[in-house]
Amino acid sequence: MVPRVVFGRGSFNQLNDIIAPKRLSSHAPFIFLVDDVFKGNVWLTSRIPLSYQDKILYISANEEPKTSQVDELVEQLILTNKELPSGIIGIGGGTILDLAKAVAIMLTNTGNASDYQGWDLVKNPAVYHVGIPTISGTGAEVSRTTVLTGPERKLGINSDYTPFDQVVLDPELTKDVPxxxxxxxxxxxxxxxxxxxxxxxxxxxxxxxxxxxxxxxxxxxxxxxxxxxxxxxxxxxxxxxxxxxxxxxxxxxxxxxxxxxxxxxxxxxxxxxxxxxxxxxxxxxxxxxxxxxxxxxxxxxxxxxxxxxxxxxxxxxxxxxxxxxxxxxxxxxxxxxxxxxxxxxxxxxxxxx
The missing domain is CATH 1.20.1090.10 (Dehydroquinate synthase-like - alpha domain)
Known part of the structure; x- marks a missing residue:
C-alpha cells in the first residue's frame, strides 16, 4: 500500500515541504517527469519546487509507456547525474505515473525493464518516488503495478517495490481535462x-x-x-x-x-x-x-x-x-x-x- 497520501484542493503547493526532507545531497536531484501537455502552463509548472540540480523532463502521453522508453530515461539519468536521484516525481495521468514508478525501480535494478514484466521479479527497493495525478480514473497512483508495452507483450511490473512512497491528490489539477x-x-x-x-x-x-x-x-x-x-x-x-x-x-x-x-x-x-x-x-x-x-x-x-x-x-x-x-x-x-x-x-x- 502507498504509505503516505495528501488530499485536498491546492495540496500541490505542499510538494516542497513533502520532498525536501528526502533530498540525499545537493548532487542528488529530484527528477520531475511531467506530462508535456503542461509545458508552458505556468499555473502548474511555476509551482514545481526546483532546487540545486533538479530537472523537469516533459514526457508525451500520446502513446502507451514502453519498456524501451523506461530504459532510455534511466540511461539518461545515470549518465547526466553524479549520484542517483533523490527521487522521481511523476505529474500527469496513468502513462506518466507508470513511467515514474518504472524509472524509480530500474535505477536500482540491473538489466532492462522488460526483464521485470511479471509478478514479484523486482529484487531491490526503488528510489523514493511520488505520484501526482492530473486526471482521475486509472488508479495508477495507488496500484502495485506499472503497465508497460514491451518487445513481446504488454504487462506490468508488479511488485511490492512498485507503489509510490507518497501520493498527492489535488483535484484542482484535473480542472482542464477534455x-x-x-x-x-x-x-x-x-x-x-x-x-x-x-x-x-x-x-x-x-x-x-x-x-x-x-x-x-x-x-x-x-x-x-x-x-x-x-x-x-x-x-x-x-x-x-x-x-x-x-x-x-x-x-x-x-x-x-x-x-x-x-x-x-x-x-x-x-x-x-x-x-x-x-x-x-x-x-x-x-x-x-x-x-x-x-x-x-x-x-x-x-x-x-x-x-x-x-x-x-x-x-x-x-x-x-x-x-x-x-x-x-x-x-x-x-x-x-x-x-x-x-x-x-x-x-x-x-x-x-
Missing part, C-alpha cells in the same frame, strides 16, 4: 469496479473499496446536478478506491483484451477498455448496460471498426497477449477458465470492435 478524455479515463475506474466486484478473487477488503468507488462513479457520471468541483473531488477518490479494490483482487476480461488492442494498435488504455467493455454483455450484463447509459448521457461516441482491416496474424497477436494474462482470466471466470475462453471466442469478440 471531456472525452475525462470520460474514457473515468470509465477505466468504473470498469475496475465492475471487474473487481464480479470477480472470483473478491474479498471483504477489495469489496469495501470497490463498492465505494462504484457509488462515487455513479454520482459523477449519472448525476448531472453535481458541481464541477464536487465531480473532480469525487472522481479522484473513486480512482483511489478503485485502484485499492483491484490491488487486493484483480481486473478481468476488459483489461485482458484491451491489453491486446494496446499492444498491436497502440490504443490508449482508457479508450481500449471502453471499446472492449461495450461488447462484454455476456460477462458483465448489468455493468455494460450502465456503461451504455453513461455514454448516452454524456454524448460519447466510441471509435468504430478499429479491427476491421486486421488479418489472422494480427488477431493471433492480440489473442496471445490477452491469454497471457492468466490472473485476470482466473479472476473473471474461475480456475477452469481455459475450458470456456477459447481463441475462437476471443477472435469473434475482437472482430466486433
Amino acid at each position: 471531456k472525452d478524455q475525462w470520460f474514457f479515463t473515468g470509465m477505466d475506474c468504473f470498469i475496475h469496479c465492475i471487474e473487481s466486484l464480479n470477480g472470483t478473487f473478491l474479498n471483504a477488503f477489495s469489496q469495501s473499496y470497490g463498492e465505494k468507488a462504484y457509488d462515487l462513479c455513479m454520482e459523477v457520471f449519472m448525476d448531472d446536478a453535481l458541481s464541477a468541483e464536487d465531480s473532480q473531488d469525487k472522481l479522484m477518490m473513486a480512482s483511489w478506491h478503485g485502484g485499492m479494490s483491484i490491488a487486493y483482487s484483480q481486473v478481468g476480461v476488459a483489461h485482458a483484451m484491451s491489453y491486446g488492442l494496446s499492444y498491436l494498435l497502440g490504443t490508449k488504455h482508457g479508450i481500449g477498455n471502453c471499446i472492449v467493455f461495450n461488447h462484454l454483455e455476456e460477462f458483465y450484463p448489468k455493468g455494460v448496460t450502465t456503461f451504455k447509459n453513461m455514454m448516452r448521457l454524456h454524448k460519447i461516441e466510441l471509435p468504430q471498426g478499429i479491427c476491421a482491416s486486421l488479418d489472422d496474424h494480427h488477431f493471433d497477436t492480440m489473442i496471445d497477449v490477452a491469454l497471457s494474462l492468466e490472473p485476470l482470466w482466473e479472476n473473471a471466470i474461475g480456475k477452469h477458465w481455459k475450458k470456456t475462453i477459447t481463441r475462437d471466442k476471443l477472435k469473434a469478440l475482437y472482430q466486433k470492435m
